[in-house]
Amino acid sequence: MKLNLALAQINTELGNIQANLEKHLTLVKQACQDGMDLLVFPELSLTGYVLQDLVPVVSCRPESDDPFFQQLLDASRNIDLVVGFVDEDSRHRFYIASAYLSQGEVVHVHHKVYLPTYGLFDEGRFFAPGDSVRAFDTRFGRFGMLICEDFWHASPPYILWQDGADVLLFSSASPGRGLNGEPKLESSTWVEHINRAYASLFTIFVAHTNRSGFEDGLNFWGGSTVFDPNGTLIAQAPYFEEALTKTEIDLNQLHRTRARLPLLRDERPELVQRELERILHK
Amino acid sequence: MEINLSIDPELVRKILTEFIRSEITRVGFSRAVINLSGGIDSAVSFVLATEALGPQNVLAIRLPFKTSSGDSLEHAQMLIDQFGCPSVTIPITEMVDPLIAREPGMPEIRKGNIMARARMIVAYDQSEAFKGLVIGTGNKTEILLGYTTLYGDSACSLNPIGDLYKTQVRQLARALGIPEPIIAKPPSADLWAGQTDEGELGFTYEEVDKLLFLLVDQRYRPEECVEVGFDEKFVRQVFERIRKNQFKRVLPPIAKLSSRTIGYDFLYLRDWGT
Numbered sequence: 001m002k003l004n005l006a007l008a009q010i011n012t013e014l015g016n017i018q019a020n021l022e023k024h025l026t027l028v029k030q031a032c033q034d035g036m037d038l039l040v041f042p043e044l045s046l047t048g049y050v051l052q053d054l055v056p057v058v059s060c061r062p063e064s065d066d067p068f069f070q071q072l073l074d075a076s077r078n079i080d081l082v083v084g085f086v087d088e089d090s091r092h093r094f095y096i097a098s099a100y101l102s103q104g105e106v107v108h109v110h111h112k113v114y115l116p117t118y119g120l121f122d123e124g125r126f127f128a129p130g131d132s133v134r135a136f137d138t139r140f141g142r143f144g145m146l147i148c149e150d151f152w153h154a155s156p157p158y159i160l161w162q163d164g165a166d167v168l169l170f171s172s173a174s175p176g177r178g179l180n181g182e183p184k185l186e187s188s189t190w191v192e193h194i195n196r197a198y199a200s201l202f203t204i205f206v207a208h209t210n211r212s213g214f215e216d217g218l219n220f221w222g223g224s225t226v227f228d229p230n231g232t233l234i235a236q237a238p239y240f241e242e243a244l245t246k247t248e249i250d251l252n253q254l255h256r257t258r259a260r261l262p263l264l265r266d267e268r269p270e271l272v273q274r275e276l277e278r279i280l281h282k
Numbered sequence: 283m284e285i286n287l288s289i290d291p292e293l294v295r296k297i298l299t300e301f302i303r304s305e306i307t308r309v310g311f312s313r314a315v316i317n318l319s320g321g322i323d324s325a326v327s328f329v330l331a332t333e334a335l336g337p338q339n340v341l342a343i344r345l346p347f348k349t350s351s352g353d354s355l356e357h358a359q360m361l362i363d364q365f366g367c368p369s370v371t372i373p374i375t376e377m378v379d380p381l382i383a384r385e386p387g388m389p390e391i392r393k394g395n396i397m398a399r400a401r402m403i404v405a406y407d408q409s410e411a412f413k414g415l416v417i418g419t420g421n422k423t424e425i426l427l428g429y430t431t432l433y434g435d436s437a438c439s440l441n442p443i444g445d446l447y448k449t450q451v452r453q454l455a456r457a458l459g460i461p462e463p464i465i466a467k468p469p470s471a472d473l474w475a476g477q478t479d480e481g482e483l484g485f486t487y488e489e490v491d492k493l494l495f496l497l498v499d500q501r502y503r504p505e506e507c508v509e510v511g512f513d514e515k516f517v518r519q520v521f522e523r524i525r526k527n528q529f530k531r532v533l534p535p536i537a538k539l540s541s542r543t544i545g546y547d548f549l550y551l552r553d554w555g556t
Contacts, residue, residue, distance in 0.1 A: 014553050052549040176297065179450075181288030214304040216551045217445075219297050240300060 003140045003167075003249040006036040007224040009237045011213025014048035015058055021046060021068055024083065027244060028075045034246060037140065038080040042171045042211040042224075043112075043147050044096060045084040049173035050215045055126045059088035062099040062106045069099075069106075076101035080138065082145065082209075084171055086127075087111065093128040098145045098171055100136065108136035113156060114149040120175060120218070123149075135163035141251060148172035151194065161202040162269050166254055168198065170208040176221035176240075188221050188239065200231030203257045203264060205249055212242050229257035285492045289450050291457030295330070298442040302334035305440045306415050308556040313339040313414030317405050317435075318361060318369075319472065320344075320354035322455050322464055323443060324419040325361055329458040330442050331417050337367035341412045344371040345401045347378060347473075354472050357464050364461070370408065374400045394473035398434025406437070415439035423448040423487060426494055427520070428527020429479065435471075436530065447494065448487040485516065493520055 008027045013019045024041060031039045043049065046068065047058040060066050062085070064073055072083055080102040087097035087109065096112035111130025115123035133156045135144045144160030144167075151157055151170050160168060178186025191208070199206040206227045211220035224237040226247050235247035258264060306314060314331045318324050331340045344358045355371075362369045377400045382393055405416050418438025420430055422445055430436040443451055448469070455465050469479040469487065480486050493512055496502040497520070502510075507517045536545050 013556060014551060015555050050551050052551065053547075054550065054554070179289050179294065180286055181290055183290045183293050185293070214301055215553050216305075217301065219301065240296060 001140065001251040003251060004035055004037045005207060005226065005235075005247055005249050006031045006034070006039045007207065007209040007226070007235070007237060007243075007245045008039055008041045008045070009209060009212055009222050009224045009241075009243045009245060010041065010045060011211065011220075011242055012045060012048040014215055015051065015054040016048075017046050017058055017060070017068055020048070021071060024081075025071065025075060028079060028081065030244060031246075032078045036079055036246060038082070040082040040169055040171065040207060040209045041084055042209045043084045043098070043173040044086065045171075045211075047084075047086055048215060049211065049220070050218065051086070052122075052126060055086055055094050056088070059086040059094055062087060062097070062101075062109050064104075073101055073104050073106070077104050080140075082169055082171065084147070084173075094126065095130055096123065096127050096147055097130075098147055098169075100138065100143070100145060100169075102138060107138060108134070108143075108145065110134075110145040110147065112147040112150055114153055116149045116152075120177075121149075133159045133163075135160050135165035141166050143167045143169060145169045145171070148174060151198070157198045157202065157206075161204060161264070162267070165204065166251070167205040167207065167249070168202075170195065170206065171210075172208065173211040173220055175218040184239075185221055188223050192223070192225060195225055196227050196231050196233070199227035199229060201263065203229040203254070203261055205229060205251075205253075207249075210237075212240055229253050285495055287447060287449050287491055287495055289446070289453050291454050294446070294450075294454055295333070295457065298330050299334040302331055302417070302440065302442055305553075306335065308553060309415075311413065311415050313341070313412055314417045315341040315343060315405060315408045315412050315414045316417040316419070317401050318342045318344055318358040319419075320351075320357035320464065321467075321469060321472075322460065323421050323448075323451060325357075325460045325464050326451055326455050326458060327417050327419045327441075327443055328361060329365065329460060332365045332367055337365045339414070340365075340367045340417075341408060341414055342367055342369040343405060343408055344369065345374050345404055346371070347373070347397055348375040349475055350472050351470075351475075353463075353467065357461070357467075360461050360464070364459075368412075372404050372408075374404065377403070390474050394471065395431045395434060397473055398431035398471075402434050402437045409439075417442065418444065420444055421446055421448050421451050423491055423494060424479075425531060426498060426527075427483070427490070427523050428530050429483065430530065432530050447491040449491045484519075489516075490520060493517065494524075497521065497524070 060068050087095040099109045100107040113130040115129050117124030135142050142164040144165035146156050176185045195206045209224045212222040223239045226235040228234050237243040237245040316328050342362050409416050416438045418441030496507050504517050504521050508514045
């Protein structure tokens, strides 16, 4: 089975949902014309990233009566979508969220579970952390979604793998940083290393959509990637620029790689559970 | 201990030109103005601005004082000619002299500050006339050391090179094609005859950048810097300079009274809504 995947590496307007929604819909149209099956937008693609006191102003609900989601759900009748937004729950807690939309329905919503609140990051001040990591079924197989800091921790990708995900969709708004004389920022090198590692260790597809553009002095470095179950880079967007990066994913590669390398078959989650329980309860 | 201050100039050039273009155009402008001193920092900021916006959209301002070195004016002119941008030359002597004349024997530091602030006034006036934002030229070394005049040369709308140490600015300057005499000459604020940065600071940029890299970027404690070979007095002096000059790096504190106060719990980026 083939999946035509497109990564929408976009810049956003900070706090201007209407302008960002219009950009989403334009790219949806383009991706549909190009015969794509799934279009993935970056973290907080509807709102911009350093929201601070804008958080409660730009929040929305991933439901058909929300004016913004209504249009996105309509768009999802032609192509599956992953969009980034601020989710306000019924108790008025705010989450950094990604929604998977397909055929007019919300298939899954992930709330970012790890909120970086150190260095240049201040997410924990403005957002509530999510408390679940779940794979979900799509018309192309079982997928998992994570947002930026979620995949700087090894456990969420591991959990999704064990929950049956064969394709991980990562989204981020990653600020570029780290000069060392190399033609690539340290942040880019690091993220590419770990994404390749997850694909290799779990024999799965890992697609990462990052942002481009600036917010004040922060640059978002783009460079979105797709790695296959062998850990081979099969698509990469340019650094620092907006791009619609398209690639065909051959899901039969899962069969070929796992026939050679049965890491999933041989994984022992009960052992992990036993040892974690011992560590946590000693 | 590895002190690696090398940069990939093409990577830095790409990020900084995109930064300038983004931060100027998103607020509705397409132009910039910049005070060209003839030194390397303003030369680098200037060339980045011309690459980002096109030379016709960057106004170069030369602001000589009667004691300024002739080289400064000439070197600024070399850049203007090489990159082909509009320019104005506005001597500040007549602005500055009457204020200085009120106090015979005024110390050089006060005169220097007056000149730096006079140049700021001209830059912001030209900013309005040319409809361009003021590009800053302060590097990371001088910002950390506080070797700058508050509301003088530190005043700007955006600063592309403020996260590059002086020695990194030199690497970028070569890649940008800045004439060698500008790169090679001793850095100077040129506020009085014979002034050099390194003479006034008491150490070289080469030395202090390595120490700053450890203290700031690598989060070394001062005593760890001494352990790896830096002179204890030098480390203490630099650490104190960083601490004492924090006031130059932040907005003035507002006394909190209400439940929502600018700077504490009224938090938005400058790019809000754009």
